[in-house]
Amino acid sequence: MKPILRQGWERLSLYLPILLMGLLALGTWWLVRNAPAPVAPAAAPGNAHEPDYFMKTFSVKSFDATGRMQSEVKGDMARHFADNDTLEIDQARMRSVTPQGVLTLATADRALSNADGSEVQLFGNAIVTREAAPGAAGKAQPRMEFRSEFLHAFTQTERVRSDQPVVLTRGNDRFTADAMEYDHLDQVLQLRGRVRGVLMPGAAR
Known part of the structure; x- marks a missing residue:
């Protein structure tokens, strides 16, 4: 069992960086999707009395x-x-x-x-x-x-x-x-x- 567990752990450790990067990308996408929209700056009037x-x-x-x-x-x-x-x-x-x-x-x-x-x-x-x-x-x-x-x-x-x-x-x-x-x-x-x-x-x- 030990060799099998060791092989499984080795395979998991190979794919772990990829999984972490995928989770990070997924989390970033979720944050961007659910973050409140930024308040647009008020447009300057075209003919301000200045x-x-x-x-x-x-x-x-x-x-x-x-x-x-x-x-x-x-x-x-x-x-x-x-x-x-x-x-x-x-x-x-x-x-x-x-x-x-x-x-x-x-x-x-x-x-x-x-x-x-x-x-x-x-x-x-x-x-x-x-x-x-x-x-x-x-x-x-x-x-x-x-x-x-x-x-x-x-x-x-x-x-x-x-x-x-x-x-x-x-x-x-x-x-x-x-x-x-x-x-x-x-x-x-x-x-x-x-x-x-x-x-x-x-x-x-």
């Missing part, structure tokens, strides 16, 4: 075909967002000049402008001033100033509006309202909410 470039202490000017300056934008810091092609400006200072030479100034703690500057939102200590200019039939247009915590200016259509309390100064006259919309081309001013006004005698109308 700035793609910055400007610090900058000044940007635009000119027409004749070389006349149309507008200038200054600020302490600007951030451009590629997803909606907007420019956010800290401590914004803007000026634009019409072909007739009428000057409009705007300042605010923060401004948000679209790509061509035709639409500008002003936040915090917002002021838009249109300097006095000659009007139709030689009648002078008095200086106008808008003050609010928020002003929405449309430079090409010469409109200014706000859904927050606003102070309007026209020449020597002064008005306050809860909201306002002004269209310079149509010479229409709409004041809404609690409206108050002070008209000075002899002020230009």
Whole structure:
């Protein structure tokens, strides 16, 4: 019996490494099959609202075909967002000049402008001033100033509006309202909410 047992053990010892490797492979396959699936990383949004470039202490000017300056934008810091092609400006200072030479100034703690500057939102200590200019039939247009915590200016259509309390100064006259919309081309001013006004005698109308 001893020789037979010895031969059996020898044969088993020959196949033992193969059996162990097979068991190891089988165990590895079972673990992989039954292990929980890894959590897939969240896909990054394709158009994240993140700035793609910055400007610090900058000044940007635009000119027409004749070389006349149309507008200038200054600020302490600007951030451009590629997803909606907007420019956010800290401590914004803007000026634009019409072909007739009428000057409009705007300042605010923060401004948000679209790509061509035709639409500008002003936040915090917002002021838009249109300097006095000659009007139709030689009648002078008095200086106008808008003050609010928020002003929405449309430079090409010469409109200014706000859904927050606003102070309007026209020449020597002064008005306050809860909201306002002004269209310079149509010479229409709409004041809404609690409206108050002070008209000075002899002020230009």
